[in-house]
Amino acid sequence: MTALEKKVCMMGAPGVGKTSLVRRYVESTFSDKYLSTVGVKIDRKVVPVGDDTINMMLWDLQGEERYQWVRLQYLRGASGYVLVADGTRPETLEVALGLQENAAGRDESLPFVLLINKSDLTADWSMDAARVGELRGKGWTVLETSAKSGNGVEEAFRDLATRLL
Amino acid sequence: MPLESDERPTTENGDRERLSRLRAILFGAERERLYHLEERLGDPTALAREVGDVLPAALEPRSPEDHRIANALAPLIEDGVKTSVRRDPQPLADAIFPVIGPAIRRAIRAALAELVQSINQTLDHTFSVRGLRWRWEAIRTGRSFGEVVLQHSLVYRVEQLYLIHRETGLLLQHVVATGEGDAAEMVAGMLTAIQDFVRDSFKVDRAEALETMQVGELTVWVEQGPAAILAAVIRGQAPQTLRTELEDVVERLHADFGPELGEFEGNIAPFARCRPELERLLRAEVAPTARSSRWGAWAVAAAAIILLGLWLIPREVRSNRWEAYLDRLRESPGLVVTETGRRNGRYFVSGLRDPQAADPSALVREAGLDPRSVDGRWEPYVSLDPVLVAGRIRKLLDPPAQVDLALADGELTLSGRAPHEWITRAKAMAPALPGVTRLRMDQLVDQGPASLVETVNAVEQREYRFAVGSDAPGESLIPLTADLRELGRGGRPFGLRPLVEITGETDDLGDRQVNARLGQARADRIAALLREEGIPGEWLTSRGLEASESLASDSARAQHRRVWFRVGFVSQLPEER
Numbered sequence: 075m076t077a078l079e080k081k082v083c084m085m086g087a088p089g090v091g092k093t094s095l096v097r098r099y100v101e102s103t104f105s106d107k108y109l110s111t112v113g114v115k116i117d118r119k120v121v122p123v124g125d126d127t128i129n130m131m132l133w134d135l136q137g138e139e140r141y142q143w144v145r146l147q148y149l150r151g152a153s154g155y156v157l158v159a160d161g162t163r164p165e166t167l168e169v170a171l172g173l174q175e176n177a178a179g180r181d182e183s184l185p186f187v188l189l190i191n192k193s194d195l196t197a198d199w200s201m202d203a204a205r206v207g208e209l210r211g212k213g214w215t216v217l218e219t220s221a222k223s224g225n226g227v228e229e230a231f232r233d234l235a236t237r238l239l
Numbered sequence: 240m241p242l243e244s245d246e247r248p249t250t251e252n253g254d255r256e257r258l259s260r261l262r263a264i265l266f267g268a269e270r271e272r273l274y275h276l277e278e279r280l281g282d283p284t285a286l287a288r289e290v291g292d293v294l295p296a297a298l299e300p301r302s303p304e305d306h307r308i309a310n311a312l313a314p315l316i317e318d319g320v321k322t323s324v325r326r327d328p329q330p331l332a333d334a335i336f337p338v339i340g341p342a343i344r345r346a347i348r349a350a351l352a353e354l355v356q357s358i359n360q361t362l363d364h365t366f367s368v369r370g371l372r373w374r375w376e377a378i379r380t381g382r383s384f385g386e387v388v389l390q391h392s393l394v395y396r397v398e399q400l401y402l403i404h405r406e407t408g409l410l411l412q413h414v415v416a417t418g419e420g421d422a423a424e425m426v427a428g429m430l431t432a433i434q435d436f437v438r439d440s441f442k443v444d445r446a447e448a449l450e451t452m453q454v455g456e457l458t459v460w461v462e463q464g465p466a467a468i469l470a471a472v473i474r475g476q477a478p479q480t481l482r483t484e485l486e487d488v489v490e491r492l493h494a495d496f497g498p499e500l501g502e503f504e505g506n507i508a509p510f511a512r513c514r515p516e517l518e519r520l521l522r523a524e525v526a527p528t529a530r531s532s533r534w535g536a537w538a539v540a541a542a543a544i545i546l547l548g549l550w551l552i553p554r555e556v557r558s559n560r561w562e563a564y565l566d567r568l569r570e571s572p573g574l575v576v577t578e579t580g581r582r583n584g585r586y587f588v589s590g591l592r593d594p595q596a597a598d599p600s601a602l603v604r605e606a607g608l609d610p611r612s613v614d615g616r617w618e619p620y621v622s623l624d625p626v627l628v629a630g631r632i633r634k635l636l637d638p639p640a641q642v643d644l645a646l647a648d649g650e651l652t653l654s655g656r657a658p659h660e661w662i663t664r665a666k667a668m669a670p671a672l673p674g675v676t677r678l679r680m681d682q683l684v685d686q687g688p689a690s691l692v693e694t695v696n697a698v699e700q701r702e703y704r705f706a707v708g709s710d711a712p713g714e715s716l717i718p719l720t721a722d723l724r725e726l727g728r729g730g731r732p733f734g735l736r737p738l739v740e741i742t743g744e745t746d747d748l749g750d751r752q753v754n755a756r757l758g759q760a761r762a763d764r765i766a767a768l769l770r771e772e773g774i775p776g777e778w779l780t781s782r783g784l785e786a787s788e789s790l791a792s793d794s795a796r797a798q799h800r801r802v803w804f805r806v807g808f809v810s811q812l813p814e815e816r
Contacts, residue, residue, distance in 0.1 A: 078505035079424070081407040101422070114436070116408075116428035129505075131409060131428045147435055151407030153505065238505075 077127040080238045081151050082119075084134045085177070086158030087169035091191045093134060094221040095158060099228065100132060114148055121235035128235040132156075149177055153238050154185040156230065161190045161218065162198040167205070185237035186215075187230050193218040194225070352479055368539060395475035396523040402492070402510065403427045403468040404503050411467065411503075411510040414517045430470050434461070464489040466500035471520065481522075488516060557608070561586055564606035564613075571597045572624035574617075587614040593622035595630045621673050628674030635672065636665050642683065651675045654682035658689055659733055659808060685808040687737070691729040695806045698722045698739070703765060705800040707746070710760040712768070712802065719804075720772040726806065727778070735808040741765050741781040742803050746796035747789050759783030765802045 086092045093115075100117040119130040133148050149155065155177055157170040170188060177184060188209065190201055210216050215233055219226035279285050298308055323331055377384040401423065402412040408431030413423040437449045452459040458477070462469045462485040469489045471481075492513055493500065499509045568574050568588065573596025579588045586608070592599065599617060603610045622628075629646045638644055642655040651669055653662075662685055669678040687695055701719055703712040726737040743762030745754040762781035770776050790796045 076506060076508070079407075079409040079507055080505045081409055081428075101425075114429075114432045116425045116432065118422070118424055129424065131407075131424055133408075133428065133432070148432065150435075151404070151409075153407070 076125075077129055078239070079129045079131065080153040080235075082130045082132050082234065082238075083149050083152045083155040083177075084132055084158060085155060085170070085173045087160070087163075087166040090158045090160040090163075090166050090170075091221045092158045095189065095191055095219060095227060096132060096134065097221070098224065099231070119231055121231050123232070123235050123239060126239065128238055130231065130235065130238075149180055152184065154234050156234065157186060157188045159188065159190050159201075161192045161201045162195050164200055164202060167201065185234060187234045188214055188216045189219045189226070189230050190216065191219050191221060194220040194222045349479065349482070352482075394524060395473055395477040395481075397471050397473050397477065397481070397521050399423075399472040400517045400520055401427050401430060401468075401470040401472075402513065402517060403431055403470065404500070405431070405464070405466055405468050407503070407505075408432065409503075409505065409507070411507050412513055412517060414514060414521055416521045416523070427470075430459070430461070431468070434468070460485060462486055462489045464493050466503075467492060467496075469517075477524075481520075484520065488520060491516070560607050564602060564608055567602050567606060568599060571602070573597070573622040573627045574599065575620070575622075582614075585612055585614055587616070589616035590618070591620040592617035593620060593624075593627050595627045595634070596622065623674045625674070628672070632669070632672055632675065636661075636668060638665070646675070649674065649676035650679060651677065652679040652682065656684040656686050656807070658686050658692070659735065660689055684805075685735065687726065687730055687735060687806070687808040688733050691726055694722050694725050694729065698726070698804050698806050701804060703802045704797065705761055705802070707748075707800065708757070710743075710757065710764040712761075712765060716765070716768050716772060720769060720774060723769065723774050723778065726808075727775075730808050731811065733808075734811050736775075736811040737778050738807045738809050739779050740805045740807070741779060742784050742805070743781065744784045744799050744801050744803075746799050748796065751785060754785045755783050757783070758785055761800075761802050 084092050084096065096117055096119070100119045115134045117132045117134060119132055121128045121130060133152070135148055157174055159167040159170040167190070174186065174188075177186070190206070193199070206216055217226045217230045217233070219230060221227070279289070320331065373387045374384055376382075377387045380387070396416060398416045400412075400414045401410060403409070404411050408428045410424045410427035413427070433452075434449050450461055450463075452461070456474050458473045460471045460473060460477070460482060462471075462482070467489065469485055469492070471477075471485055473481075496510065496513065565576060565579055565588065568576050568590070573593030575591040576588060577590040579586070581587070588599070599615045600610055600613075603613050603615075625646050629644060632646070632651065633644060636644075638653070639657050639661060642653055642657045642661075645652040645654070651672075653665060657665075662680070662683065666678065666680070669675050686692070698719065701722075703714055703716075705712060723737065723739065726739075730736055741762040743758040743760065743765070745758045745761075747754075759782065762783055766776075766779045766781045769779060790799060
């Protein structure tokens with residue numbers, strides 16, 4: 075059994091629920107205030123994968139769009155990343171795709187998952203299923219999650235952890 | 240070349256030729272190659288080109304294996320560099336400039352930090368007892384004072400060390416002095432993030448880094464290596480030498496864990512090996528217990544205070560006494576202080592003094608000062624202070640005991656009774672006295688000339704007794720009449736006539752109003768009788784006086800049923816003469 079430390083970044087447009095998505099599932103030391111001051115907040119998520127343990131250090135990057143280019147610096151050294159979009163706001167998916175493009179520009183081989191959050195708000199759900207299908211077709215892992223119900227969150231981390239090995 | 244020929248040669252010639260032909264057939268190609276090789280080896284230009292082609296390839300695989308090439312090349316390179324510098328130092332200077340600038344800056348920064356710290360501590364300790372002890376130690380051991388101070392005074396503790404993978408910000412190893420460091424992995428990540436944050440925010444070079452973070456008592460020293468960062472959390476003031484040690488450790492870790500750091504994939508297990516090295520840095524420097532030195536400092540301070548006190552207190556006492564003396568002088572009527580001070584260790588005071596004023600040298604003794612330590616110089620003057628004016632008047636007029644003297648706003652009021660001659664003299668002198676502008680004597684009774692004193696006394700001692708309820712005197716008035724005539728005669732040369740006040744009294748029995756009338760009646764009766772005997776009526780006044788107190792006995796009552804006399808003199812009007 076081995077324990078591995080991995081740096082994982084979380085990125086997404088503001089208000090997609092990135093922070094609340096992880097809040098209940100991670101070990102947290104720093105307050106959300108860090109996000110707005112330093113632009114990053116670091117939490118830990120321990121995910122067992124088979125006999126191994128992946129110690130994910132989650133770098134929650136501030137959502138503000140106009141700073142994303144600066145925050146991308148934080149991607150350095152990451153083993154993977156989590157993209158988050160809001161299922162009720164299609165434009166956030168575009169932001170996530172833009173971020174992915176940037177990240178892939180740095181290192182195309184980095185594993186990532188795309189989370190489409192707020193799956194509990196089915197009434198307002200306005201994600202284009204065809205578009206999502208297209209992404210899945212490209213080999214992307216796209217998961218629908220709900221910070222409220224916890225639906226899909228653990229699976230998302232587990233999926234990513236498996237690919238970090 | 241053809242093998243057969245139409246012409247047949249001689250046998251010997253033919254053999255040689257055949258052999259040569261055979262050789263050409265068998266070795267022609269080799270000979271040609273040899274010829275070319277000879278040509279290549281013989282031509283230095285071509286040879287240089289050949290070697291140049293293979294040299295990098297020849298050097299490359301060798302370098303990691305041993306240092307022979309490096310050793311062989313070193314003198315050449317050294318010579319080359321020397322030659323280049325001798326010829327023109329500029330190209331080399333240009334080449335190393337980008338490297339040497341940051342290196343020098345860093346060295347200077349470190350040296351300055353050390354210097355400043357040393358100076359601060361030196362200043363802190365220069366003036367304490369401990370400081371003096373350390374100074375002695377420095378002299379004794381031949382080291383610099385700064386060194387000794389550094390050695391003794393630093394109080395710090397390295398509480399935590401984070402060895403962080405630079406690229407990922409992942410924690411490789413963490414050691415704590417006491418207890419458990421909470422969430423060390425996340426702290427490590429944040430430390431890295433903050434490094435990035437500072438670098439990005441202030442657009443500094445990637446090679447530069449945040450070296451120190453300070454929050455109150457805590458300092459975080461960050462030592463950057465190419466692949467790993469060592470962050471030390473220090474409480475208190477660590478010496479700059481610790482920084483050097485951190486640098487050394489970072490360098491050693493890079494040497495020991497080169498491959499592990501370079502190919503780090505998240506496995507931190509190998510880095511457990513460096514724990515002892517990190518733990519060695521978890522140091523606490525405890526200052527020598529300041530107790531004794533603090534007591535020493537207190538003792539020295541107390542001694543200083545006592546010595547100062549021994550010197551100051553008598554001075555202070557003397558000074559207080561001197562001030563009190565001066566106050567006394569200033570308060571004393573008739574003394575005007577114009578100058579005071581200390582001269583040649585002695586006090587001096589000068590001013591004006593009315594002869595009536597208090598004696599300054601007597602006041603010196605009263606103030607508790609040694610009269611020999613005080614020089615006084617007093618100019619005489621006349622003071623108009625009311626107290627002194629009154630004193631002067633009393634001295635000059637020498638009033639009899641029955642005279643009261645009062646001075647208010649320059650008005651001298653004389654009251655009581657006085658002999659005529661004294662009154663005359665007082666009347667003449669008073670206006671000439673300094674401080675007296677008016678003289679009032681309406682309350683002053685003229686007792687007449689000295690020659691009549693006995694007669695006046697005889698009159699005033701005389702009493703006439705009365706029976707209860709009667710206004711008829713029990714005795715003859717003839718002797719009284721004779722005395723009064725004598726007073727009239729005696730006063731005339733002085734322009735005086737007697738004015739005799741006749742007082743009639745009663746006992747305490749009976750009605751008060753009746754008694755009052757009876758007293759007056761008794762006085763009037765005596766006055767009437769005297770007039771009958773020829774005494775001028777204007778010489779006489781009469782009044783009744785009732786007994787105010789209750790009398791204890793009949794004899795006392797009898798004594799109060801009486802008439803008595805008081806004699807004064809007034810100016811005789813011209814027609815009365």
